[in-house]
Amino acid sequence: MSYKRFLILLRSLLSLRGKPKVFLAKNRTLTARQTDNYLEIIVPKVMIVAGEPSGDLHASHVARQLKALCPDITLFGMGGDQMEAVSVKLDLHIRDSAVMGFADVITVLPMFLRKQAYLKRRIREDRPDVLLLVDFAEFNMPLAKFAQRQGVSVVYYIPPKAWAWRANRARKLAKWANVVAAIFPFEAEFYRNSGANAEFVGHPLVDFAQTPLSTQAARERLNISETEDDPEAPVIGLMPGSRRSEIHHILPVMLKAAANIAQVYPNAQWILPLAPGISRNLIAKHCRGEVTSPLQIPSIKIVENQTYQAMRASTLLLVTSGTATLEATCIGAPMIILFRTAALNWHIIKALTPLNRSGLPNLIAGRDIVPELLQTELTPTALTALALDFLKHPQKRETQREALQAVYAQLGTAGAAERTAELVLDAALQKVCKVL
16 A cells, blocks of 8 residues: 555544544554544654765655655654755764765774674664665675665665676665665666665756856856956866865866966866865865966855856866766756776775766766776876867767767656655555554
8 A cells, every 4th residue: 555545544444434543653653443433644764875075865765755745743763964954864964974085984894893793783673664775885785685674665766886887785775674665667667676665766967957047147157257368268177075085086186187287278267066074175275285286276256055057067078987977967968987096995896886987977878978087097188188178079079068968868757755755655655554
């Protein structure tokens, strides 16, 4: 029985002769019990686990929809400020959870294991009706296994990208999750073929990775004005990542390439939208660190909370591999994808996965529609050459835009969070809802 069908049934029961009284028993499972003159409604308890800022954001949207569908629902778990803002009671905060790569994980492994142990204890002792896991696969997969063994229903939203690498994770998750809420249609099919109960809910970025502004309007909003001497001068966006380790490995290369590009396009304008959790001071520190470069780093406008406007304003984006590449896809911004991590991380990644491409647009398209510079390929010289090629040839940028539109079409329609919330409530109902 779906949650919407349950509400219809509930309204029918309430219309019965005798007008049964309604008792709302909080912190328990959604069900309904009818005696002679009473209807007891018991609302669900859902544990949500997100481990990094992007997951916190997506989980907060689902939590908001859960509250809208079932106002008295109990939500708790691990997340960040976004989840807390929509009244999710946080037992654990993710301030120290956002890491990148195996080497980074090793340094925080004891803390991660403590968090996992705590969450497992909550699952065992508090018996949530549903465990909603959001992304963060290496941390969340063991929780899915544990919850399944404890008889707790599991909904996995934004599941591991097993279709790209480590396909065995799909078979494991098929055993442990009641529902896999897939964000790509081919992802849902892949998980179904692995034995999972998978539903395509659409990609959450479709709901908010957008701006109504034209390129010119976006530039005006950001106070980027045309130069009289060179009205066709490009605007180049720099997106070095949302983790300190990404900034450390990638921003210095970006800055050296920017200095090179400025020699060819002296009137180019540069913009850097700050990712959540990254401070201006960190960016400024790296810029000061490159002062000794033989070429001068151009002036860079740093903006906050205007990422999509900055993407729309840019002639070309230099963007670190990750969610931002898919956001740029939604905006239709031409880009070059960059990836670099610690040497140990890279060797482990290469040993575990056949990584021929890392950018999400390319993985979804199944071909290279956006150029990538990975690890040792990412040098100031290589990035300069590739960027200049795109800046000098507008048709290359237009061809990429057309390919990005095809990728965007695979992301589904708006409403991913609401559809996922319905799956969570359905999982609770399927487990325990009985009208007596």
